[in-house]
Amino acid sequence: MFTHRVGDGVDFAVSENIETLHGFSTRIGGVSTLSGRESMNLGYDRGDDPDCVAENYRRFVSAVTGGRYGPERIARADQIHSDTVRYAGAPGKYEPCDGFWTDVPGVILTVRVADCAPVLLYDKEAGICAALHAGWRSTVLGIAEKGVEAIVSHGGKASRIRAAVGPCIHVCCFEVKEDFVKDVEKLRGTDFSERHLLKRDGRLFADIAAMNTELLEGCGLLRENISISTDCTRCMDTLYFSHRALGVRRGSMCAAIAL
Numbered sequence: 001m002f003t004h005r006v007g008d009g010v011d012f013a014v015s016e017n018i019e020t021l022h023g024f025s026t027r028i029g030g031v032s033t034l035s036g037r038e039s040m041n042l043g044y045d046r047g048d049d050p051d052c053v054a055e056n057y058r059r060f061v062s063a064v065t066g067g068r069y070g071p072e073r074i075a076r077a078d079q080i081h082s083d084t085v086r087y088a089g090a091p092g093k094y095e096p097c098d099g100f101w102t103d104v105p106g107v108i109l110t111v112r113v114a115d116c117a118p119v120l121l122y123d124k125e126a127g128i129c130a131a132l133h134a135g136w137r138s139t140v141l142g143i144a145e146k147g148v149e150a151i152v153s154h155g156g157k158a159s160r161i162r163a164a165v166g167p168c169i170h171v172c173c174f175e176v177k178e179d180f181v182k183d184v185e186k187l188r189g190t191d192f193s194e195r196h197l198l199k200r201d202g203r204l205f206a207d208i209a210a211m212n213t214e215l216l217e218g219c220g221l222l223r224e225n226i227s228i229s230t231d232c233t234r235c236m237d238t239l240y241f242s243h244r245a246l247g248v249r250r251g252s253m254c255a256a257i258a259l
């Protein structure tokens, strides 16, 4: 189950099943003033004043970690809609990728989203966590599987991993075109495509939260260990940044996790 917390005016969501420092940012509590980016924009690539983004990170990290860590503890990278998951043994900016995993306490893994699904993974006993940016392309390529593989191949156990699929665009709003269907079928087969692409009034809608859930279960995660936010970023575009609702002049949210 997801709940919202507010720390120093910063509103962020947490998933109760993830028993380590983590949070999913919202639009609330930052200092950005540009249209579509107000106020908690956490993307340096959104045309926003970098000083504002830096201050937003300071506030977000402080809120999520209860003041324990600052933004100098963050691991981040430019995102490329791939299935590349990198090991982050230290904070810093990494080569482009769409996910991180770590076994080092105090390294804050971050991914940025605005309709794409942020997925956090945590194996408490192994002491490993991961953060994934699962847009439709990374989802279908199998970034959720890559994240689980990274944890399992370093001492984790799939049946122990807790997963949280944060606020993203849901099947109510994620309309897709035929070329999308072809890509999904090519990578995952027609059964997968039919299960997660729903027809409504002659239009097609994709369910990326359900896709990621199925892939996680396919890796051996237990359904009861997967928590999915029911918040749709497009339906709730005053609380969340939504690329579909706001277009390119929009901010980015951040999902963060640390041991």
Ligand SMILES: [Zn+2]
Pocket: 169, 170, 171, 172, 173, 174, 232, 233, 234, 235, 236
């Ligand atoms: Zn919606």
